[in-house]
Amino acid sequence: MTSFRYIGTKRRAKEHPRFVSGRGRFVADIALPGMKHVALVASPHAAARIVSIKTDAARAAPGVLYVLTGEEFCANTDSLAIGVDAPKVTRFALARGVVRYAGEWVAAVVADSRALAEDAAERVEVEYEPLPHVIDPEAALAPGAPLVHPAHGSNLLYHRKFVWGPVEEAFASAEHRIAFRAVWGRSATVPIETFGVAAQWDAGTGILDIWASIQMPKFPDQAARALRLPGNAVRVHYDVDVGGSYGVKRGIKHTVLVGYLAKKLGVAVRLIEDRLENLRGGDMQGPDRFFDMQVAFGADGVIRAMKIRAVDDVGAYAGRSPFQLGKPVTAICGPYAIGAIEYEPISVMTNKTPQEAVRGFGQSPTNFAIERAIDRAARHLGMDQVELRKRNFIRKDQFPYTIPSGSTYDSGDYHGVLDETLAAIDYGSLVRARDEARRSGRLAGIGISSCLEPSGGNSAFEVLMNPKNENTTWMDSCLVRVDLSGAITGVIGNSSAGQGHESLVSTVLGEILERDPETIRVVRADSLTALPSNSPVGSRMAIMLGGAAAGAAKTIKETLIAIAAHNFECSPEDLEYRDGSVNVKGAPSKEFSWDQLVEIAHRKFHKLPPGIEPGLQAKFVWEVPTGGALPTPEGRIQIYPCYAFEAHVVLVEIDPDTCKPAIRKYLCGHDCGVMINPDIVHGMTYGGIAHGLGAALYEKFAYTEDGQLASGTFMDYLIPSAMEVPAMAIVDHCTPSPLTTFGQKGSGEAGYLGAPAAIANAVNDALAPLGASIDTLPMSHLAIWNAIGARKGAAST
Amino acid sequence: MSETLHAVSVEVNGKPRSAQVPARLSLVDWLRDDLLLTGTHVGCEHGICGACSVMLDGEPVRACLMYAVQAHGHRVTTVEGLAKPDGSMSVLQDSFCEAHGLQCGYCTPGMLIAAQGLLNTNPDPTEAQIRDAIGGNLCRCTGYQQIVEAVQLAAERTAKEAK
Amino acid sequence: MKAAPFEYARAASLSEVCALLATHGDGAKLLAGGQSLVPMMAMRLVRPAWLVDINEIAELKFIAVEKDMARTGACTRQGAVERDHALAARVPLLRQALAWVGHVQTRNRGTIGGSLAHADPCAELPLVAQVLGARMLLRSGTGARTLEAEKFFAGPMATNVRPGECLEEIHWPAWSWRHTGSAFTEISVRHGDFAMVAAAAQVAIDGDGRCVRAAFGLGGVGGTPLAFPKIAGRLVGTRLDDAAVNDAAHAAATETQPGSDLHASAEYRRHLAGVLAARALREARERARSL
The missing domain is CATH 3.10.20.30 (Beta-grasp domain)
Incomplete structure (x- = not known):
């Protein structure tokens, strides 16, 4: 394997010093002159007609500048983008005429301070006429259900049955078949920073400046369209630190609202969600999905075919959320060589808070369902769960491997990673520990999951799910400048939420240019000066931004060699590049130093070879590897390029008397190819596991029957703390990707994609001696009690 | 009013x-x-x-x-x-950088305060004591693993410096 | 989440508190540690016209350990009580309970009296008060009176403190038997959250291991924390063997009428009540035996 100078070594993140000293620049830290503050009036009803809105008292309240309602707002802006082909499911930041979920924004108050805005918001009088509502997705699909968007004609947003391979034949001939339902609870990433946005309109230049806590592709474009402004009238500043996102920091509705107010009022306006707004009306709840799973397999444990019917409740508006059913198409059979797959995604609207992208974009729920199926199949056969996995894994020598839905997996060593993981945790002793715990009367279980993290962020599920969409371009880019002093600056066009992009780019530039990354600065353009980026989604930045930075750096390097060749009057092949200097091969003293070459580039045109631009800068824009294709008629398509693999092994104990679960051991074997910064990869993996632990055991946006969010505070939406998250360990394995610059794959969703599945399998293993099982997340204390109680009840009758 | x-x-x-x-x-x-x-x-x-x-x-x-x-x-x-009088990072702040005890940096100031509060009264904490001390500080990035390691590192370094 | 506007007075003495309460009547609310009141105000679920801040009143912040009881000022920080070794030796149940109360940061600010006056039926300190039979000394402009814990708590988030009264100090009875043990346990979804169910117990045994006094109680299973003096009384004279303990715990759980919420159903809570009461009693017994 290639050896690297900086890549893969322990390096401190470039971003850390500003954060540990309190000098981060988050959106709420940005104070614009004369800035006003927004508070929102939210619907108390899950569905209602707005009869009237009286704003006089609010307008007269101290410090109030303006009160905006949906009538004015919707008349002067356009609907936010609708991902699937459902043009009547329009969506605006403020409701007009009808509210479709409890917490939906009805009016916005602009005042001198947030406190005064809240005071006035209480004085906005809204008269509602409650309408029938629907909360359950199956009920929403039933004939006669209340329609969330009557103009759309149904609550169904998307439905298609894909059949890839001889599914029915396999089911008919298989020796064994199982069927069950797996339910993924509505949870989300819930960053500790809520969403925030500040905007300022400059009437002199005609530019709307936006600072926002965002992670979203095409954000400036979408904001401009909704505001009916040309793209070059909206300038989004990417030098805003984002306090966590993991997918959800989209905030497009907030941004259009604040942009409209800033432009209309001619003052700087900001909206920082408070936690109540964030949880209820921030439109960032995650997939809420059940899977009807059917698996056909032989007595040998080899899976012949799988049927997955996935019903996903996106809440009251569409946005991009139905696509979260599409992304998993790229890894629909997991790491297993399953030849025939039926996949039936169904996207449903209900009167709940809308769904937003969550880490993995639907992959973690799908992995959970597949891994529950593997666990159940092994249990059905009485076969060891490790053995069954190994019998179905795609073998190392089968890559590149094309799965039935059309994506080709780039590389992997699933057997190797699982073996190393089991060896590292000493699987034999883990089993003994479990059995010992069981003998002493406790409930203990081992859970395993083995699954994929598709990475590279090619959102080709858009063209798969919406035939009117032909967007096949998913590029990213980097600009590299070497200034007259010889200092290197990388310019990127996205904001970051903890992924360490400045560390990534400086390491890659340092690697290629053989310069110390400590000395390399990375800055962020704004959307009017930036090269195109699709932002950090879909575990893509190590691949795409890293690849773009490498591409630009290589151009710089070639330029330097060309300058030296010109001045030595030799061929570039006769030269070697070392630490930024260029010398004649075999003659180290015949050398141009970095400084000399930089000076020629910037100041000595007479020494510059013809055809080379003066100055020293290079850009690199590239399309995602393997991307750019449209789907076949039967819906086969290459979506993501690279496939990281993770194997989780976890020991769970459940107190049989209180039903309280606790994680006793946690190990994750992880193969994301070449790690550019191992600390960063490990950190995201640990964080992903903790997030998955939350989804598995604690977190849920629960709704009451009357459509009220029951977990609208941090006292009820339960993010695990350091007391719930156990000590963890990671075993690294490296199968380089053949598609990327250094062999790297993505890792931004690592941990989260396998943790819920592994923990669910462990809880089920713990409950197995009682004959109880749970296939619904989160597996709360109460759910475990109910499962055990239901079993006990069944036994006594 | x-x-x-x-x-x-x-x-x-x-x-x-x-x-x-x-x-x-x-x-x-x-x-x-x-x-x-x-x-x-x-x-x-x-x-x-x-x-x-x-x-x-x-x-x-x-x-x-x-x-x-x-x-x-x-x-x-x-x-x-929290910085040293000369403006440089404290041992704890530097240890957070070294151990990668943060990602997005949003919970970090609160974590540092909680951890420094612990180290001020308990210079040699166990892992359980560290987890208890930061148990009221939620982090969504790290899974706490590298935060705990950062606090352990800070305790070790402080003990070494005292020698 | 900004509080509605209110007027603020920082009282310098208990007499000033009483005067302010007399002046402002029902519109005034006392602000102690604020760890429950301030978030409720931020959510605008509570909107007093006046807040009377008692945090700067030195006479409300003390710990006095006496022969047959410990006294704490109402505004004594939970953290200070937790760290006081003499108090922990005389009334160990307090420290045992405080380990479950919130987090370090909230205990550094939260007060003993504030928690009692807030009267959350799931909270730890009200349960300790109920089990030990703590006495609350209330002060008003017209005098002082003492309320036993069972008279103090009136229901969920409600006490029998009258308008114009301020909780001044709390007397925590200490048991004189040499072999006295206590224990506190609870189940919450996350550590530091309010308990789904909590249990506290204290038992004393003689040299032969026979129970001479027992007290235990449950939180989270009724409108107030509950003590079970009659059931506990039946343990006196036994050797606190597991069967006796389990019977008592079961009897207590049967008497409870818990509610249901997102995190726990009534049936689950009642089940936990029996489990935790037995655990607390057993743990208390083991501590008593070890002395």
């Missing part, structure tokens, strides 16, 4: 600060919006997440659960006040 203003004098990061504040202004909002000490963050405003942690008279408290007027006559230390 205009709100009554109250005079407050507070020692913030070693410097006397005085202001006239409305009673309902929280300590964290005063620190951030009026004193421009934006290192302390707002996460939930109802006392669960710990992002707003500061030291009050040397002990970690939640700055969203106090009104600024209540800090009158007290000492407040924020993340900006």
